[in-house]
Amino acid sequence: MISQIVLVLLQLLVIIALAPLLSGIIKKIKAFFQVRKGPSIFQPYYDIAKLLQKDSVVSKNVSWLFHAAPIISLVAVLTAGLLIPIFITELPFGFAGDLIAVVYLFALARFFIALASLDAGSSFGGMGGSREMFVASLVEPALMLSIFAIALNVGSTNLSYISQTVSAMGINAVSPYQILAFVALFIIAIAETGRIPVDNPATHLELTMIHEAMILEYSGKQLAIVELGAMIKQLLVFSLLANIFFPWGIASGLSASAVIIALLVYFAKLVVLGAVMAMVETSTAKWRLFRLPELLSISLMFSFLALVSFIIVKGG
């Protein structure tokens, strides 16, 4: 019981502590590719600390929902974090939700932020909310098919089970369908974390912004919570990619040495994924909103191929 509680707290701590660092690292790697010096990798921490100390300016049009939305969405994302294996496969709350539940918890977070975007009554917010829900609708079918492909391949939608099984299979887990599903899910990860070519996290130009437009009215500590929520979601999406497809190194039992190794391996995986993401961001331009269906159809095709090839090869 005690060890379970410690595990939950440790997992929460790791998620909250690493999330800003991941953002900082991606920014730094991006700066490297663009031959800039770039801010320190700890800059997101400073930003959040600064925001937490500032007064907030809130539109006089808003209702309680505007104030509640950041908390609900942060908490929904954190709850999802308790369902995803980070450094250990035996999660105390692993039974409480599977991969599908994680997707729907992210949807809960998005739902409230999108509602809050409409609350201040500015066109920017509505624009952002509308685009966010549009992109989410594009993502969802491809996402569900790749979840199905993974579930068929591994035999469950339960994330602890998936990590454990793939980790036990070792290098044998690498199969064509798993690779296809990974490519599909990587494209989805770009959309879910709001990165180029879907959304530009560094823009404030009204024609292009999606997530930034939604949260334009937030300031001060509320903005800090919204930003933290977005960073945590990004970390969790990366963790899903890492611990579904290459969970090797993750601890399966609760021993100190295994956990420390697992944490180091996990961090290395995040850095690699972040570097790949930074490369993608540097080498592509942002796409027009109405070209996004093409990008996500590619993802849909990959996940469909993963599913079909698995069924044809393995016969189910």
Add this chain to the structure above:
Amino acid sequence: MMDTYLFFGMILFYLIGAGLALILNRNDRICTYASFLSASLASVSGIIFSGSILLGNNFSFILSGSPILNFGFFVDKLSAFFIFAISITAFAVSIYSTGYVREYFGKKNIGYLCLLYNIFILSMILVVSANNAVMFLIVWELMSVISYFLVVFEHEKPQTLKAGFIYIVMTHIGTGFIILSFLIMAGSGGSFSFETLRSTAMTMPPYLKDLAFLFALIGFGTKAGIVPLHIWLPYAHPAAPSNVSALMSGVMIKTAIYMLIRVSFDFLGGGVWWWGMLLLIVASVSALIGVMYALMEHDMKRLLAFHSVENIGIILIGVGVAMIFMSSGHPDLAAFGLIAALYHTINHAVFKSLLFMGAGSVIYTTHTKNIEEYGGLIKRMPWTAFFFLIGAISISALPPFNGFVSEWLTLQAQLLSINLTDNIIKIAVLFSGAGLALTGALAAACFVKAFGISFLALPRSTHAEHAKEVPVPMLVGMAILSLMCIVLGVLPFYVVRIIDSVSAPLVGTSISSKISFDLTIGTLSSFPASISTTWIALLVFVVLPLPVIIYMLMSRTKTVKYETWGCGQPVSTARNEYTATAFSKPIRMWLGGIFRPHREIQTAYSDSPFFKDRVIFESEIEPVFERYLYRPVTWVVLTVSRLMRVIQTGYIQTYLLYILITLVIALIFVGSGG
């Protein structure tokens, strides 16, 4: 014995409610209270009755002993489940109605409304408890006709009459097919009793079974509102008074689901694989088309009506998957699919009635159905907004509310298709999961629009500006169903156990011990996965927010109220807000091939061509089904009837001649040994 009292007590209370409505017609207020009180008492006995059947034994009562027409009632677990859904909804809606009908005081005949309302609920109860096809058809027709009168209750509006006309035509086409289906099934056993059908319909030759199923699918599908037979639904449901819309959308269309399950599983034994496949395709298309058109809709009640099409689709996906499993010899997996479908049935009954009541409350105070004229209602009617938000979260299938549980079960049922042997079926079922996911995402987008545009930001019209919170009974009605949304959401392990006892007799196996655990529900053991919405609810709403909230309260920073950011200009007017049309624009463009939108922009200039005086923007989407499917059919029917007019001369001699000719032909036919 207790059950008998409860059952007839329920019927009696509905009849008393109807009778009181007639007697007390003079005084609107007393009539309202007496009649709706009686209806809510009746529904309470309905809840207790169905609860006792669900946890106990079946109930049967025979009125007459004639072998062919043994009229009576038979309530097994399946019927009891639907009686429960009807009663719980009717209970909340009856309380709500005591407030809602005040709008009609002095304007309309209240006694007439109360009379129809009571008989309408009674007819739905009788539909799901009839034990005989003839009796079923009589009460089914009663339900259709009463609901028609309720749809045209506000008959002074011309569009209501059109809605009523479309409804009555469509529902009778459906009833025609239902009669055909029953005739085919009864033909083999020589009796209309459900008990005989249960044993004889199974032994019919396959082609007759196929026909009976197809006719039942068309007939009940019309009532349920599957695409493309759904066109009456977005007309009829918004036209009726909102309390009636809540019942029609929440439970009336479910009676068709009831009978479809009864016919295909109970009478025809689950059928062959292509029945399930056909149902799955129709259901997936319904779910997608329903939610797509809902997104484009700005009439609050039409929007909700289109969501009924969507949710009927989701329910039938579960039924279709169950049929596919049943026909391929997997009764346990079929049970899982059926549990998903029935779970979504009760969920939809609860949250759709809740949302219609919420919409009714908004219309009650603003007198408009157009969501572009709402806005800012969350401050003017906070409770209605809160309850509507719960409904919106539930219907968008977000955890930990009830819609999520049934959507999760449906997705897992689709995933279980890996146990099938045929690869094509397998891929088709899995691909329908992608369709379901898209449906869920679009539903969430639609309810961000519906809630955000209606309730948040600034009022967009004087109607919304002067909105006030609705009377307490209306809030109580909504509160009851909001509570049900939460209960059904966070106690799935218990609900699943009850629904399993409903599905077990239909598929012949019980799986509750394999999927219901402490605070958790799981899938069948071959495919381990589980969710616990109980824990998710605890984490999201109790444990984890605490530190954040404590921090927010403890921090020393201030919150300043100021204008909304408008690039430096003062913009705090409703004219700067995003509209519902604009909100759904990306999706309208993305799916332009289906919506075929066209728009018209007129610009008026004052003096110089550089300064626009006013811009008129009109945008509409093409009603594809009406234009390309129904219009040709109507044209054919009208043309044929015009041609038929030639033989109707109006002279009685001619008609006598027709009779003579018919008689002669008949005699020749008989004489030649035909």
